[in-house]
Amino acid sequence: MTHLHSKRLSRPGHGKVVAAVIGLAAALSLGAAGEAMAAPAQAPASAPVDRWSDRAHGFASLAGGTTGGAGGKVVTVTDQASLAKYAAAEEPYVIRVSGSIAVEPFGSEIVVASNKTVIGVGDTGEIVHGELHLNPGTHNVIIRNLTIRDSAVEGNWDCKDTDFDGIQMDTAHHVWVDHNRFSNICDGQLDVRKDSEYVTVSYNRFENNNKTFGLGWTNEVKTQITIDHNLFAHTKQRNPSVDNAAYAHLYNNHLTAQVDPGDPVWTYGNWSRGRTKMVIENSYYRDVQHPYQADATAELVERGSILRNTTGRHDEWGAAFDPRDFYDYRLDPAAAVPALVKRFSGPQKRIGDSVTLHVPADYPTVQAAVDAVPDGNTVPVTIAVAPGTYRAKVLIPATKPNIVLRGTGQDRSDTVIVYDTPAEYGGSTGSATVRIAANDVTARNLTFSNDFDEAAVELKGEQALAMKTTGDRIVFEDTAFLGNQDTLMTDSPKLTTVSRVYIRDSYIEGDVDFIYGRATTVIERSVIRALSRGSATNNGYITAASTWKENPYGFLITRSRILSDAPAGSFHLGRPWHPGGEPDAIAQVLIRDTKLPAAIKATPWTDMSGFSWRDARFTEYGNYGPGAAVTADRPQLGDAEAPSYTVARYLNGSDGWAPYDRH
Template sequence: MSEHRSRARHRRGSKLLAAGLPLALAAAGMVVYGAGSDGGGTAQAAAVTAPAAPAWATATADGFASVNALGQNGTYGGRDGRTVTVRTQADLEKYATAAEPYVVVVAGTITMDPVGKEIEVASDKTIVGAGTSGHIVGGGFFLGRGVHNVIIRNLTIRDAYQGVWNDKEHDFDAVQMDGAHHVWIDHNDLRNMADGLIDVRKDSTYVTVSWNRLSRNNKTFGIGWTENVTTDITIHHNWFRETEQRNPSTDNAAHAHLYNNYLEDVAGTDITSSYGNYARGGTRMVLENSYFRGVNNPVIKDQTATVVQRGNVFSGTSGRNESGGTAFDPTSYYAYTLDAAADVPALLTAQAGPRSAIGTTTAAAKAAAAGTLTVARDGTGQYRTVQAAVNAVPANNPSRVVISIKPGTYRETVKVPSNKPHVTFQGTGGSRKDTVIVFDNAAGTPKPDGSGTYGTSGSATVAVEADDFQARNLTISNDFDERAHQSLTGHQAVALRTAADKVLLDGVIVEGDQDTLLLDTAAKDRLGRVYVTGSYVVGNVDFIFGRATAVIDRSVITLKKRWDGTSAGYVTAPSTAANRKGILITDSTVNGDVSDRTFHLGRPWHAGGDASLDPQTTVRNTTLSAAIRTAPWTDMSGFSWKDDRFAEYRNTGPGAGPASGDRPHLTDAQAADQEVTDWLAGWTPSAS
């Protein structure tokens, strides 16, 4: 193979701020860093010497990443160094960029600040998620020229998406390589980024990408960006789902070996495949025993590229499916074993993505399993309904119970009562759209026992009354049909109601029409903090409302038309108690397929005519579409918004506007007291 000849170009620097999300992880031989360390990352406790490192800490790559070349004997990451556990962006960056080898365990969710931040990984590193808990949100990793012997494994890297599908402004990748070699990307869940999930660029070579889930993305996996025919890459056992293009696109790859991958274009979703595997330029590709379902143009090649196909399955595909020329024999470089193509969909849906046994000790994995209940409609779990699993949680449970929900649509109402804290709803599909909890009660829907109607709060599909609740990677919906029930009084239809403290919604969709997301508290004098991150909230009238102290951070708020096709609505309707924080929307996007200047950002809800309330909404550092009115706040039920607390700060987009009497802006000094930490008041949301 030729040496690297292109000159790596690095992107501009970014400022650093971390939001650490800790996970208890007592692993022999690990040093734990993060929330309790000093500013220099001093260890909280001395390292404990273990008789042997776990297998995942010494794992080595297969495929082209295993080949001895360029002075590197295979790819084994940081196995010769210490194992450290990190919980913050600062500590992750410290050890990922260090000159020494490290095995860096990511324990919990790390939200990148600024959005799009890519940590510059140095050679001889293993970066691995602790079980299924290791999440990198809003950013990723960059491997520059000459960086080698790197493993990125068992992580969920997600949600740098900025609301623009074919985004030309935000080059935010999950993993980008510019001139790196000997890299293994394995068992990750990569999704919803602003640009590529994986970019193997500028003569990067000896790369293996295996057992990953790649989903909800446009330009998914690009290889090339050079005229040199240099890259050697193995891509096997990856599940591509709801991805439009570059699945992958392989440009001038000397040897591209693709086998046992599953490319799936899901019918009825808002993402349609443009093409599947693409060989361009001087690429020589061997494509074996992969499964293509519903994909448009599943295999395409340029006239100058060669593609050899063997044993692939094409189900419901259309368009170009091409091969031709001679390529190479992969067994000349490494040994490998093919699975039958017919087995690939079941194999990958079960085994691709993060695994609970990677990144944890045996004791930690067993403890985690003991606190997990599984739900599956088809009977393959412990329970068929989510409510049945909630019912099985012990009253006053002292520790976290994860309700792991397999993909499917669960048409039911669910209530988590106040005596069942520390519950997590975890969707296990490749997309948050795979696992859906939905029902269609409205405020005016008669109860089956004849005791009246449900009322607004009682209409919720999911009602959470227990503290320390979490939901991840799923959709909660109310699909009440207003058009079909015009005679019904009370069209408010809540998807999710929270009436608890320390509620974390991470990577979810909450969708409905009127009154979608009710953020309440257990009582007027009780604090109820809610943190929503990396999520979508969809609705039209007062669809984020209530008296909770709530943060919507790095999320997309999607405006919908009314049932009759008209555009008119209100994003928020806070009913905040005096001397409390209300609703904070920050670093997010407000958009939707609605008419310009038809939506207010909010109005004051004095529930029950209570004049003592002091409703508050602050929208800051957020991109506003042209749907937002030039006077974004309005009155409600005889109460003037000007008597309450409504303000903006440094918003952008066509819906933003200068300060005026109808559009108050915070001063810099005021904004300094209206940050996320001010809202959360000492609580650090922790994915666990």
């Protein structure tokens, strides 16, 4: 195995730490009156904790890290057979547990093989009277957001004659157990056994149990484990018991309300046993007997914890180790721990409502991540794309709805998906760098580009799409669309099908018909740049709508800015597109409350392919800037009509879809 990596960070002064504790305690309406408190622990100079991160921290993040099923397919299971099948498979999987799965026979094991993520959907995924079991050699496993409960046999509190654990691992490595709830398990709720290494246990709720959480059962001293932000309530022993671990780092845990505190020996909190080196920081103990204790052969360092109504052993001896020699972390003030753990521990809807696939860390391409999303997906899957330029085409097919495509850079220009196919090589659809055929897709903080150079090659067709959509309920936020002719096509599967697209806080550029199609499309708070083609009289057309005649809502450009470096009076606002001469495609375009440049023609609407612009539904309302005017050739929406042509009216539809800001 790879050795632990080492790094040391500087720490701020004692005064700043005390101020931070007081400030956060006040913010959470917490106090320390009447409580015993050890000397405050030093806080690191590190970024705020992301309590929702899908990336392991602590010891599980070292020596290659713990990524679970990343890189594999995402599947959703609702029954024991499917869970057992995917959990034991050789391939990596992200396994989403939907609803409650009762394991039969009672107390049976579900074997979890290497390279798996098992995660509850929403906050209701459950394993009932069954165990998730990691055999020797199993590695790279994430178990998150589940309730694991009720394998205790009525009247058999000690469970010496059974071994029904919640999660058990033997000689495993790189395991992250996070945001789960364990309750009423016959033996150990969580057993980390026999030299398991690189384990992190975080934000779990351990409740209603006798033998709660144990580590060891070995004469070796190998285990490295981080245990943080967990709740131990109505439990008796092993909270945890740590036997012969090389390094056990416990911080920001909350122990309270023990079962059977009258037992003088076997009711206790944290126990450093054998030759364990344990560090406890900024935890909160309330109504706990023997809150922390250590064998004479073990070492235990405690700092910064709050003790309230505690009795029995409070052992501290030896130097143990410095966790910052291995990884960075941020301590929450001990006074804030009860409120933080109450709020954030256990299954969380926010975690279970979405799965995140990382490109290129886990999937080499955006398309590979899209392909991992299950057909018929019902819960959002986020594809997080790291900064970089990805020269490839991407298709989100109609079978894969509920995808969020998100760039992770500071700016949308940091993450670019680009290709250079013109329409002559595959038609306008085939030229699109990205195609979204699925419903309920959102893209954020990205740039989509088709960088085909229309001036460099003589072709019959110069269309080159950066983006084409045909799905319904598509959202683009803080995105850029770069191209020349036909940059952005928002369409629908057929003329009489209405699809809706909402574009906000974005940038679109092009020259000829560069915003076109038949989808109901709202562009709000965005910048549209009309590029000059070098003509003094006609540099292009911003829109080319082909709205179905029965659809009152085509394109709405509102509260935006149109920019252009083209000569004055050389750009059209749009023209009516009748694909294939379709007479029922009657363009509807409204540009309102938008700044227009001098490049806009005095007569900004024009005919197309023999169809008159006057037969289309072209209007303006409340525009301003050097290119704005009210003339006979510029139809205006009346004040009485304006309330019927808003963002809400365009997008709500029969399902009340409202992706826009309501205020």
